[in-house]
Amino acid sequence: MSVPASLPAEQWRRTSPLSFVVSAITGLKNLLFPMAAMLFGTQGWDGGWVFVVPSIAAMIAFSALFTWIAWRHFRYRVGDDDIRVERGLFSRTARSVPYERIQDVSLEQKLVPRLFGMVDVKFETGAGGKEEVRIRYVAAAEAEALRETVRARKSDEVVAAGEPAPPVEEPSRTLFAMDMKRLATFGLFEFSLVVFAVLGGAAQQFDFLLPFDIWNPEGWWRLLAGPGHRLQELGFAAQAIAAALALVLLAILGLITGLGRTVLRDYGFKLEDTPKGLRRRRGLLTRSDVVMPIHRVQALKVTTGILRRRFGWHGLGVVSLAQEARAGSHVVVPFAQMDEIVPVVETTGFTLPGAAAEWHRASRRQRTDSIVLTAIPFALLAATAGLIGSRLPELPAGGPMLAAMGLAALGGFLALREWHLWRHRRHATDARQLFVQHGWLAPRLDIASRVKLQSVEIAQGPLARRRGYANVRFGVAGGTLEIHGVPLEDARAIRRAVLDSIAEVDFSQLPG
DSSP states (O other): OOOOOOOOSSOEEOOOHHHHHHHHHHGGGGGHHHHHHHHHHTTTOTTTHHHHHHHHHHHHHHHHHHHHHHHHTOEEEEOSSEEEEEEOSSSOEEEEEEGGGOOEEEEEEOHHHHHTTEEEEEEEOOOTTOOOEEEEEEEHHHHHHHHHHHHHHHTTOOOOTTOOOOOOOOOOEEEEEOOHHHHHHHHHHOOOOHHHHHHHHHHHHSGGGSSSOTTOHHHHHHHHHTGGGHHHHTOHHHHHHHHHHHHHHHHHHHHHHHHHHHHHHHTTOEEEEETTEEEEEEOSSSEEEEEEOGGGEEEEEEEOOTTGGGGTOEEEEEEESSOOTTOSSEEEEEEEOHHHHHHHHHHTTOOOOOTTOOOEEOOHHHHHHHHHHHHHHHHHHHHHHHHHHHHOTTSOTTHHHHHHHHHHHHHHHHHHHHHHHHHHOEEEEOSSEEEEEEOSSSOEEEEEETTTOOEEEEEOOHHHHHHTEEEEEEEETTEEEEEEEEEHHHHHHHHHHHHHHHHTOOGGGSOO
C-alpha cells in the first residue's frame, strides 16, 4: 500500500458534506422508539394518520437540522505539534491532543458510512477511560492521510505542508487469518442467548399488544396445550418429548445467534506484521482497521473456553497503551491452536512459559482461609434453619431440615470451588517476564514484561497480615495484574526483582 499524501498543516478543515448525510441517516435510529410509540399510541384514532405523518416528518426534519448544525460547527486542524478539534454552537469546546500523546490512529467503517465511502477516525490516547478524539466522517483517502501524518510527526519525520509523502511500499507478513471454515467453527463455540434477552426486553416494552400475559406460566401452558388441551391428553411421555424438542430448538437458536455474531465481528479477519506494528482488519458490516505498534504492547492474554479447551482452541489478546473502547485488550488471534499462536507471541517480543518454568501456588494458609470464610456463612444459615425447625413444630414437616441440607450442600460446593481455584491459580517468573495463570473451567494465562510494568503494590487485609500472606498487584495499561495469596517474603522478593529489572533499563534508549 502506498502512503497517501500528508495533510496541510495549520489549516482549519471541515469534513465532507457527505459526512452530514451519513450522520443524518445514522441518527434516524434514535427516532425509531418515539416513532413506534407514536404509532402504537394512536391506534384506534379516527384519522390518526393526519397527526402521525406530520409529527414523524417534523421529528426527521429537526433531527436533520440539529445534525447539520453539529456538522457546520465542527472543524479540525492538523498543526505542527498537535491535532485540534472544535465543536458546538452555544457551548463551544476545543480540544488539542499533542502528537506524542496519541498512541495510535484507528479507522472504522460501519455499514452506512461504507456505502458512502466515509471512515470514522479515532485518535487513541489511552487517557484513562476518557472519550477519545474522533473525526466523523471523512473520505477513505483523507483518513489514511490523517493516520500517516500523525505517525510521521510522531516519528519526527519532516513533512512539508501540502506536500505528498514519498510513496513507500509497506512490506507485510500475514501472521494469522481466518477463512469461512475456521469462522464457522469459531461460531459454533460462541453459543449465545442474547437474542432471547432482546426479545424479552421488547416483550416487556410491548406486552400490552399481546393477547395474553407472557409472564404467566399458565397462559403459556394453555397456549401450548392446543385446542381441547390435546397435549395434556397425550400423557407424560409426549410432554417430555415436547420439552426436549423445545430445548433442542433453544440450543439451535443459540448456535445460530453465536454464529451470526461471530461472522459479523470477525469476517475477513487478518493479522499482519508490518513495519508500523501489528495490523488487524476484520468485520462484515462494521469494518475496522487497527495498527498496534509492537513496542507499545505491555502484556499478553492467552484465553480459552469451557468447551474449546477440550479441542485445543485458544485466543490471544495484547494489552496495549492504546486500548479499544470498552475492552481490556486487542484481540489479535480470536480462535486458533497453540502452534498458530506461538509466531504471533514471538513477533510481539514475548515468549510462552517453557517446560522449565517454576510454577508456584498461593499460600496454603490463604487456601484454608478462603475455604473456611466461604463455608462459615452457609454453615451458620443451615444451623439456624435447623434450630427454627426444632423450635417451631407448626412448620411443614421436613421443610426446615431440607432447607438446612440445601444450604449445607451449597456451602460445601462453594468451598470445593475455592479449593479448585487455588489448585489452578499459579504464577512463575523468568529473567524478563511474569506469568500468572488462573481460572478452573476456562483458564487464562497473563504474560507481562517486567520492564513494562508501571507499578508494584503489596496488599494485605487484617487476616492476611496475621497469617503472613499478601496479594501482589502490578499496574499495566488498561488495568491491573495480580498474584493472590503468596507468602509475604515471596511477595517482597517478587517486588524487588521487578523493581531491579526496571532500574537496569535506560528508558531513553527505548523506541517511542
